[in-house]
Amino acid sequence: MVLLLTSWRVAATILSCISAVKAIEFPATLDVDLIYPRNGTFAPTVLTPIVFAIRNPQLAKPLDLSFQWDIYKEDEPVSDGPFSSGNKDLQWVDFSNISDPYFVFTYTKKLNVEDSWWIRWEVAWRNxxxxxxxxxxVEISFSHRNNVVEFTTKNGTKQLDLASVNTPDDETCGNVTDTRVTLNVTGSLDTPHPYKYDGRETCAILAPPSNVTAPPPTRTCGVEVGASxxxxxxxxxxxxxCTGFATDPNVACPTESPSSAMKSKDVQFLEGIATWLEMLVFTGVTYIHIV
Structure with a gap:
């Protein structure tokens, strides 16, 4: 399937994305917090969320931010490998229209049991x-920081409520502050070869001598998720x-009518084949090739 867009519309889209970054007044600070898992004891759940919060997320684009996480059982050696793991990059996020704070999230189905765990999460960036x-x-550098948080899942304890995270009544409030990552950005440069930088047109300049600011000495609440x-x-x-042809029977998927189910399968098929977009711009016409 090939879509054609006029060059002026493409230019407007590109300019709007670039202007979102250039509109930032430097110096500026980006903060990353792990929202969940967090220190504490929680009831096991079929779909355990892995949630990060980014404040001043427009800076995530020139920093080419990405995340990785590994969850281990407390009583098993690290050499056995993680019990659950995953990663998230922000390459396809539309930074021209983004909320602040911005929540990066995924999930795991493997923590629906009682046990003690620790998560090693990593945030990586380039400057x-x-x-x-x-x-x-222009010289481009790669950096990352690892953090560890311990937590427990136990039947009969409180269910995780993301809406109450970091509110004044949150008993675990402040735990994520100990692993907060803060990056101080003083400016940006044009990227000489964007294709080598995940398509980023600009790259961030970080404040010397240290790229990472130590967490504040006092334990304060991080980002409130809120009900919405x-x-x-x-x-x-x-x-x-619930998307796909082999859903977990333990997941309470919403019911749908036969016609809606058929439409959903069509969407799933399209999502399965549209795994990447290739854009070629020439002679005033852009071809977006969906494979």
Whole structure:
């Protein structure tokens, strides 16, 4: 399937995306918090959310931010490998229209049991600096930071309520602050080869001498998720878990009429084949090739 867009519309779209970053006043700070899992004891759940919060998320684009996580059982050696793992990158996020804070989330089905766990989560970023070289005037560096949070799942304890996370009544409030990652961005440079930088047109300049600011000395609440965002995250996770031809029977998927079910399968088929987009711009016409 090939879609054709006029060049002026493409240009307007590209400019709107770029302007979202260039409109930021530097210096600016990006904060990343792990919302869940968090220190504490929670009831096991079929779909356990993995949720990160990004404040000032427009900066995530020139930083080319990405996430990785591994969950281990407390009583098993690390050499046995993670019990559950995953990753998230923000390559296809539309940063021209994004909420602040922005929540990055996924889920695992493997924690619906009682046990003690620890999650090692990583946030990775890239930044750039100017060099005296005329051949390579911009140098790009890669950095990352790992954090660890311990938690327990136990029957009969409280169910996770994302809407109550980091509210004044949250008993675990402040735990995520200990693993907060803060990046101080002082400016941006044009990326010499965007295709080598996940298509990013600009890259971030970080404040010297340290790219990462230590967490504040006092334990304060992080980002509040709120009822609306919590509901949206929960609905999106359920939708993802219920999409496909081999859904988990333990997941309470919403019922749908036969006609809706047929439409849903059509959508699933299209989503399955549209795994990447290739854009070619030439002679005033853009071809978006969906494979």
């Amino acid at each position: 750039c600096s100017e060099t005296p070289s005329t051949l390579y005037p 965002a919590a509901s949206s995250i929960s609905a999106a996770i359920t939708s993802q878990a």
